[in-house]
Amino acid sequence: MRFTERAHRKFASEWEKMLSHPFIMELSKGRLADETFDFWAMQDYIFVREAIRFFAVLLARFPRKYQKPFGQMLVGLEHELEIFGEYASKRGIDLQSVEATPICHAYNSFLLASAYHEDVDANFVILYTAEKAYHEAWKRVRAGLKKGTPYEGFIENWAGDQFKQYVAWLESELDTMTAGYPESRLANLDSIFLLTVRYEYLFWEMAYNRLQWI
Ligand code: MP5
Secondary structure, eight states: OOHHHHHHHHTHHHHHHHHTOHHHHHHHTTOSOHHHHHHHHHHHHHHHHHHHHHHHHHHHHSOGGGHHHHHHHHHHHHHHHHHHHHHHHHHTOOGGGOOOOHHHHHHHHHHHHHHHHSOHHHHHHHHHHHHHHHHHHHHHHHHHOOSOOTTHHHHHHHHSHHHHHHHHHHHHHHHHHHTTOOHHHHHHHHHHHHHHHHHHHHHHHHHHHTOOOO
16 A cells, blocks of 8 residues: 555544644635634744745755655745735735744654655655645635635645645655555554644634733
8 A cells, every 4th residue: 555545544533633633624615714723824924034044954855856846845845935925915914924833843842853864755745745735725725715715825835736736746756655655664654644634724823812922
């Protein structure tokens, strides 16, 4: 069985709990409070800005064949920052003054620690899981909303065809590199998959409850 199939089967209930979080449910019904969405947008802006370092470390550490795709991903992240910038200026939000919440801080720290200390396969698990989670979440949002909402830029970015192809590429690379792995290594990667799903869940939880430092 492919690694991604195995992980999705094994952690199907955690995956569904993450995707059916009230943040996504309410957003896809057009019923999420504007301030709650703003809170997410401010934190995800920080998340993406800091994720640039994660991708850059991977670009430096990974084999040559990954440098071009990772260079393209970095360009994609700059584009995402522009989407956040446009949303923020419409809402009168100053992104420069935003501080990372504990969960955003922890998730970014986990990414950076993994980039420096984990192997290619483990980093691909994190990347695949986080990107697949966003693709699925924003497809749910798209399915529930009419055109013309303030969320359009985010929906197009993460639910669109280009992102879909990118996630499919991550999936096939990950499944190819893990084919024939011993059970001990697969079990290790399973736990990295689960940890990433847990962070994804907590990120929605953080935004929904506007969880902050003291
Ligand atoms: C992504 C994101 C998607 N922006 N935020 C979280 C919490 N998880 C996943 O990643 P990317 O690199 O912005 O497409």
